[in-house]
Amino acid sequence: MAAAGRRTKSTAAPARARLGRSERRAAIVAAAAGVFEVGGYAAASMVDIAAASAVSHLIVYRHFESKHALYDTVLEGARRTLEARLAWPGAIGRYGPTTAAVLDAARADVAGFRVLWRHAAREPEFAHHSDAARVAMVARAIDAQAPIVAGHRAGWAARATVAFVVDAVLAWVEDGDPGLDARFVAATDAAMRAGVRSWAKPV
Numbered sequence: 177m178a179a180a181g182r183r184t185k186s187t188a189a190p191a192r193a194r195l196g197r198s199e200r201r202a203a204i205v206a207a208a209a210g211v212f213e214v215g216g217y218a219a220a221s222m223v224d225i226a227a228a229s230a231v232s233h234l235i236v237y238r239h240f241e242s243k244h245a246l247y248d249t250v251l252e253g254a255r256r257t258l259e260a261r262l263a264w265p266g267a268i269g270r271y272g273p274t275t276a277a278v279l280d281a282a283r284a285d286v287a288g289f290r291v292l293w294r295h296a297a298r299e300p301e302f303a304h305h306s307d308a309a310r311v312a313m314v315a316r317a318i319d320a321q322a323p324i325v326a327g328h329r330a331g332w333a334a335r336a337t338v339a340f341v342v343d344a345v346l347a348w349v350e351d352g353d354p355g356l357d358a359r360f361v362a363a364t365d366a367a368m369r370a371g372v373r374s375w376a377k378p379v
Contacts, residue, residue, distance in 0.1 A: 209287035216295035251305040254288030272317025275364040282349045313338045324376045333375045
């Protein structure tokens with residue numbers, strides 16, 4: 177029998193550190209992106225998001241007044257990540273936003289990238305997010321391709337290039353092997369070069 181006053185080891189699990197408000201908010205946004213990427217806005221509920229965040233739905237509502245506000249936050253975050261990557265040196269190449277830069281943005285926030293391009297682009301209430309991202313990328317592509325693509329084809333060529341890169345990256349982050357990212361970038365860039373050459377000005 178243990179002597180009186182002797183302490184025994186506690187078997188209770190250590191208490192989890194409490195997150196600060198900004199950290200909790202960021203954790204909820206990350207969890208929500210993972211929920212939204214499965215089926216978009218309509219298929220998710222605040223209860224689903226609370227469960228993914230390991231908090232009560234009341235705590236989710238303390239940070240976000242509605243599912244709509246939370247969805248907007250996920251989309252705005254994905255757009256900011258993309259814009260930040262496109263501002264890096266070398267992110268805009270001869271044909272516009274490079275495959276490497278767009279892939280960097282996708283890898284930095286896979287769930288958000290998928291929500292932005294796979295779901296919001298098809299949801300009328302939220303399509304302005306993907307539309308704005310696409311317009312900004314197309315503008316960069318038009319400027320980059322100006323020396324090689326004729327004026328009357330510039331807008332079409334730039335939109336086609338951006339659509340190709342975004343769709344290729346989207347499919348790759350969903351099904352590709354991250355260990356083969358460099359090979360994917362090289363192959364995608366080669367395909368893009370071939371396409372742009374067919375629209376280029378005659379020498």
